[in-house]
Amino acid sequence: MRKSLLSSAVITALVAFSGTAWADMVIGVAGPMTGPNAAFGAQLLKGAEQAAADINAAGGVLGQQIKVVVGDDVSDPKQGISVANKFVGEGVKYVVGHFNSGVSIPASDVYAENGVLQITPASTNPQYTERGLWNTFRTCGRDDQQGTVAGDYIADHFKDAKIAIVHDKTPYGQGLVDVAKKVLNDKGINEVVYEGINSGEKDFSALIAKMKENGVSLIYFGGLHTEAGLIIRQSTDQGLKATLFSGDGMVSSELASIAGDGVVGTLNTFAPDPRRNPAAKDIVERFRASGFEPEAYTLYSYAALQIIAAAIERTGSADDAQKVAEAIKAGGPWKTALGDIGYDAKGDITRPDYVIYEWRKGDDGKPTYFEK
Known part of the structure; x- marks a missing residue:
């Protein structure tokens, strides 16, 4: 009987260790995946998926593979809040998105209250980063x-x-x-x-x-x-x-x-066409080989996931997104498909971009x- 109990305990410990060591690192991608602005949603999704694939092929983040989960906000603020709550319920701590400023702004409040870091590749309204939230970043410029x-x-x-x-x-x-x-x-x-x-x-x-x-x-x-x-x-x-x-x-x-x-x-x-950036040459070729032209915000999304992954590596843990946010602001400039990106205290990029x-x-x- 004692032997049986010991075996069960060992098995439980091994399963727990295995789950910690080999679990996927889940990152959400949110935007208009359907509806009239679905072309932009596709750019955000394809960019993040390719970045995840490339990072995973290089060994992942802290030994974990990145898994991308998708939220379709249809460019609607109410649906954006629903997506944000869905991600929170699923334990997502990092989000690439949303596309529309009018969606990113209310969604960011949900994320901030629930320990989720957000990097938008495309939302340019100044109020997104002007409200003093800890979690709001972008890879694009401002209006x-x-x-x-x-x-x-x-x-x-x-x-x-x-x-x-x-x-x-x-x-x-x-x-x-x-x-x-x-x-x-x-x-x-x-x-x-x-x-x-x-x-x-x-x-x-x-x-x-x-x-x-x-x-x-x-x-x-x-x-x-x-x-x-x-x-x-x-x-x-x-x-x-x-x-x-x-x-x-x-x-x-x-x-x-x-x-x-x-x-x-x-x-x-x-911005100056990111596809012409020498840092993105091989990445652009991979997109084109797959039949997708990485125009507009595709590489902005790729860069957002690159920054998240690099900051997690720098921090040494993905558990506390607020610490990762602090690392993003303090640790740049970050090497990305867009070139070097540094951040100010608000979460805005520090280079001119138009x-x-x-x-x-x-x-x-x-x-x-x-x-x-």
């Missing part, structure tokens, strides 16, 4: 940087244009245009139209008629490619000859599919965005 670059460019290149400022009423879209508007207004350049649209809206006839009536030749738009593409297409169809200028929400090949040939000449801000792109036809005849 107060992006909007300033856009406002200065418009003032230098379109100072005599009649400008319409249009946004999609989201924290990202309105936040972006209001920064550019302030830059322009401070320089004595005033818009002739300022309007908000609704995400998911399809018919922009009334807006286009108003812009035509006011002689608009430049539309500065805050929102995503789904609505921007329709505004471009319908403006072309209705005879409004105006350049659309927007932000990083345009960086999807789907924009050209929606907008048609009218997309040529469209401008947007985004340039101007123009949509033109490439050698294959298909429109895409080229750095100016």
Whole structure:
């Protein structure tokens, strides 16, 4: 009997040890995996999955393999909170995501209260990192940087244009245009139209008629490619000859599919193309070999997971995400697919990150965005 009890105890100890030594390290990836912005969700997911695969192939993190679990927020704040609670219930301590600022901000409150560290590859609204939370990081820049670059460019290149400022009423879209508007207004350049649209809206006839009536030749738009593409297409169809200028929400090949040939000449801000970074050469080749083009936020997501993994290694444990957060801020710059990334006390990157792109036809005849 004693022998049997001893064997059971030994077995229990071995199982417990085995579970600790060989358990997967679970990292959540959250974004719009379905719905109109699913192209961006795919970028976040593919980036994180490839990073996990590459890290696992090199031995994992502290001897553990990374397992990616997915949350689909459909770009909806309420669903984003549901995803956050789901991750918390599953014991997830690290999240790459979300995509939309309007989703990342409320989700980050849930994460902060439950010991979860969040790095967004794409949410650019300043309020995400301005609230003093311990857990909020991003690998992208901020709209107060992006909007300033856009406002200065418009003032230098379109100072005599009649400008319409249009946004999609989201924290990202309105936040972006209001920064550019302030830059322009401070320089004595005033818009002739300022309007908000609704995400998911399809018919922009009334807006286009108003812009035509006011002689608009430049539309500065805050929102995503789904609505921007329709505004471009319908403006072309209705005879409004105006350049659309927007932000990083345009960086999807789907924009050209929606907008048609009218997309040529469209401008947007985004970071210098990370696919051209020498640090990402082999990674980009692996993506392309798998049939996925790592445009826009793909490498930003890859870098987010790289930073999490490196900081966990530096800390020596994944158990306390708050300690890992402290290591991220104190331990950079971190080597990533985007190049070296360092952080300030808020969780923002410390390098400038925006340039101007123009949509033109490439050698294959298909429109895409080229750095100016």
